Amino acid sequence: xxxxxxxxxxxxxxEATRKRVRKVMDELHYIPNxxxxxxxxxxxxxxxxxxxxxxxxxxxxxxRGAEDAAKRSGYRLLFGNSDxxxxxxxxxxxxxxxxxxxxxxFAPTGDQSLEHLQQLQKHNIPVVVLDRxxxxxxxxxxxxxxxxxxxxxxxHLIGLGHRRIALxxxxxDVSTARLRHAGYREAHLLSGLTIxxxxxxxxxxxxxxxxxxxxxxxxxxxxxxxxxAANNMLAVGVIGALRQRGxxxxxxxxxxxFDDFGHAETVNPFLTVAxxxxxxxxxLGMQLLIERIEGEAILENRKLILPSELLIRASTxxxxxxxx
Amino acid sequence: xxxxxxxxxxxxxxEATRKRVRKVMDELHYIPNxxxxxxxxxxxxxxxxxxxxxxxxxxxxxxRGAEDAAKRSGYRLLFGNSDxxxxxxxxxxxxxxxxxxxxxxFAPTGDQSLEHLQQLQKHNIPVVVLDRxxxxxxxxxxxxxxxxxxxxxxxHLIGLGHRRIALxxxxxDVSTARLRHAGYREAHLLSGLTIxxxxxxxxxxxxxxxxxxxxxxxxxxxxxxxxxAANNMLAVGVIGALRQRGxxxxxxxxxxxFDDFGHAETVNPFLTVAxxxxxxxxxLGMQLLIERIEGEAILENRKLILPSELLIRASTxxxxxxxx
DNA sequence: TAATTTTGAGTTATCGGTAACACACATGAA
DNA sequence: TTCATGTGTGTTACCGATAACTCAAAATTA
Numbered sequence: 001x002x003x004x005x006x007x008x009x010x011x012x013x014x015e016a017t018r019k020r021v022r023k024v025m026d027e028l029h030y031i032p033n034x035x036x037x038x039x040x041x042x043x044x045x046x047x048x049x050x051x052x053x054x055x056x057x058x059x060x061x062x063x064r065g066a067e068d069a070a071k072r073s074g075y076r077l078l079f080g081n082s083d084x085x086x087x088x089x090x091x092x093x094x095x096x097x098x099x100x101x102x103x104x105x106f107a108p109t110g111d112q113s114l115e116h117l118q119q120l121q122k123h124n125i126p127v128v129v130l131d132r133x134x135x136x137x138x139x140x141x142x143x144x145x146x147x148x149x150x151x152x153x154x155x156h157l158i159g160l161g162h163r164r165i166a167l168x169x170x171x172x173d174v175s176t177a178r179l180r181h182a183g184y185r186e187a188h189l190l191s192g193l194t195i196x197x198x199x200x201x202x203x204x205x206x207x208x209x210x211x212x213x214x215x216x217x218x219x220x221x222x223x224x225x226x227x228x229a230a231n232n233m234l235a236v237g238v239i240g241a242l243r244q245r246g247x248x249x250x251x252x253x254x255x256x257x258f259d260d261f262g263h264a265e266t267v268n269p270f271l272t273v274a275x276x277x278x279x280x281x282x283x284l285g286m287q288l289l290i291e292r293i294e295g296e297a298i299l300e301n302r303k304l305i306l307p308s309e310l311l312i313r314a315s316t317x318x319x320x321x322x323x324x
Numbered sequence: 325x326x327x328x329x330x331x332x333x334x335x336x337x338x339e340a341t342r343k344r345v346r347k348v349m350d351e352l353h354y355i356p357n358x359x360x361x362x363x364x365x366x367x368x369x370x371x372x373x374x375x376x377x378x379x380x381x382x383x384x385x386x387x388r389g390a391e392d393a394a395k396r397s398g399y400r401l402l403f404g405n406s407d408x409x410x411x412x413x414x415x416x417x418x419x420x421x422x423x424x425x426x427x428x429x430f431a432p433t434g435d436q437s438l439e440h441l442q443q444l445q446k447h448n449i450p451v452v453v454l455d456r457x458x459x460x461x462x463x464x465x466x467x468x469x470x471x472x473x474x475x476x477x478x479x480h481l482i483g484l485g486h487r488r489i490a491l492x493x494x495x496x497d498v499s500t501a502r503l504r505h506a507g508y509r510e511a512h513l514l515s516g517l518t519i520x521x522x523x524x525x526x527x528x529x530x531x532x533x534x535x536x537x538x539x540x541x542x543x544x545x546x547x548x549x550x551x552x553a554a555n556n557m558l559a560v561g562v563i564g565a566l567r568q569r570g571x572x573x574x575x576x577x578x579x580x581x582f583d584d585f586g587h588a589e590t591v592n593p594f595l596t597v598a599x600x601x602x603x604x605x606x607x608l609g610m611q612l613l614i615e616r617i618e619g620e621a622i623l624e625n626r627k628l629i630l631p632s633e634l635l636i637r638a639s640t641x642x643x644x645x646x647x648x
Numbered sequence: 649t650a651a652t653t654t655t656g657a658g659t660t661a662t663c664g665g666t667a668a669c670a671c672a673c674a675t676g677a678a
Numbered sequence: 679t680t681c682a683t684g685t686g687t688g689t690t691a692c693c694g695a696t697a698a699c700t701c702a703a704a705a706t707t708a
Binding site for chain 1 (some may be wrong): 353355357358359360362363370378379380381383385387388391400401403405415418419421422423424443446447556557559560563564585586587588589590591592594595634
């Protein structure tokens with residue numbers, strides 16, 4: 001129809017008919033059907049953002065950055081929330097494929113996400129991987145510097161005199177968990193401290209569901225004097241569990257973690273954290289993705305590693321109780 | 325094609341061809357195109373959730389509830405974030421219309437959202453209104469009890485001996501702001517206190533951008549001894565600004581607000597709040613919406629009003645400095 | 649065995665857009 | 679005036695699925 005030419009400003013149209021069409025469009029409250037358009041154009045102008053926990057401020061801040069960047073380039077966003085769950089992630093990947101989105105910003109649940117990423121790749125959907133690297137999958141990635149951030153946190157604790165520092169980590173199959181462990185190890189090595197493997201526990205980033213782990217740590221002959229929780233959700237759970245056991249932070253035990261808590265921490269700063277630039281994760285990731293989609297064929301994969309910032313707050317104190 | 329019959333388990337198909345089709349589908353990694361399907365079926369199995377601030381834990385918790393409920397019924401979710409901005413909201417409404425979503429869960433930015441809601445209605449898109457009522461628009465709504473919640477907060481302050489309580493409110497054209505003001509008023513009236521209009525300020529729920537307002541309050545001959553911030557974002561801003569001015573909460577001034585902060589407050593409880601059941605907002609709203617879409621024609625509009633819970637924490641204290 | 653019903657699979661039209669082409673008419677150059 | 683070019687609009691095919699229909703072959707019934 002001539003209408004299509006008016007809407008898209010393509011082809012030749014006389015000013016008279018253009019006005020006539022516009023008028024009728026207004027009268028009928030006509031709005032083009034983007035599905036029909038996508039069907040013929042073979043692109044949807046929809047991108048997908050898959051995150052692993054929508055109640056975690058780290059990820060919602062990512063979402064905000066991604067949304068802003070997508071909007072700037074005229075894309076809509078289809079959100080997905082995998083809840084750190086491989087099966088939910090699979091469902092979302094199926095949905096993404098059937099929706100024929102133009103690209104995906106993908107925060108994987110773990111190494112087993114490889115299968116999902118490959119599935120997307122097989123269908124020629126551009127993917128940018130976010131926050132966690134997946135061994136065996138090559139694509140643009142935006143990561144935090146987990147190792148360095150972890151080292152900073154642990155060195156901070158060591159500087160306060162702590163020698164027995166527990167690591168309550170995410171799952172083994174998540175790259176950031178491995179790297180945070182590596183940073184933990186490096187901090188010990190650089191300070192000439194030996195590591196007690198009994199102080200290291202791998203759980204899940206989603207929440208601190210297994211409190212028996214904490215009891216096992218606290219009942220050791222020489223219990224830890226500080227805990228490094230590998231992300232904010234774990235820290236929430238750990239501190240709650242500590243409180244239930246009558247222990248106060250930082251009086252009885254110091255706690256640090258990765259990732260900040262958003263607004264709440266600005267009101268009432270408490271946790272010492274390695275804060276990652278979440279908004280940038282989202283906006284830079286989205287930029288890379290859009291470049292892939294719209295730009296000339298980019299050959300080499302790009303890897304952005306964003307530094308984290310050590311924010312020393314009230315949840316840590318020197319071992320003897322006084323500040324150093 | 326026969327394939328369609330296999331996918332949808334409709335019509336008559338022999339087991340042999342069914343298997344043959346399945347096999348080829350697997351080989352080709354075939355995934356049905358949901359846009360093409362939507363086009364002919366005239367429904368997309370996509371719902372939209374429009375919230376006003378994706379970095380506010382209140383709304384992300386709503387999102388979580390909505391997502392869970394949508395998933396249970398096999399719907400996908402298209403998120404939008406209006407940022408309390410009428411223009412952004414308009415953009416999302418256009419997008420919603422062109423995507424032909426099956427329904428919208430809509431948290432309006434304010435009374436002027438009426439136009440957008442009517443536009444959706446005109447296109448026969450089922451809408452459930454969330455969190456804020458829009459005068460002149462009739463639909464299912466899920467609301468919090470703003471008046472009651474506000475009254476509880478203010479009565480708590482009055483019970484602590486406060487007599488000069490400032491109200492830092494959202495915008496005039498948002499129903500919850502008006503109701504929270506009404507609750508504030510009611511608490512005063514019931515306690516036989518007169519209200520000083522100079523203590524009441526209307527701003528925006530989005531953030532506390534105008535700090536001069538705070539200076540004006542503090543420089544009064546009889547400055548307030550407590551502040552009721554109408555939502556959590558305002559409280560964040562107010563407390564930050566107070567701190568910059570060398571004032572501590574609750575030592576120098578008590579602060580209460582509507583809406584909780586998510587996980588952070590469980591770690592380190594600080595703000596006295598009227599916590600709304602955000603997850604229920606989302607899941608119940610989504611349920612109403614899906615009933616509208618799938619159920620028999622429901623005639624009357626439903627209005628759910630969910631109570632809030634007063635959580636007394638550390639940001640309030642008795643006027644003389646000692647606890648009551 | 650013939651007539652009837654059932655079964656399984658193919659055909660066509662359609663949803664609402666866009667690309668590519670066709671073509672009538674106006675305009676300009678030779 | 680005649681032919682080439684330009685301009686505006688209409689036509690057709692198609693994107694990938696599904697509903698409704700058709701129809702041959704197989705199964706059932708009389």
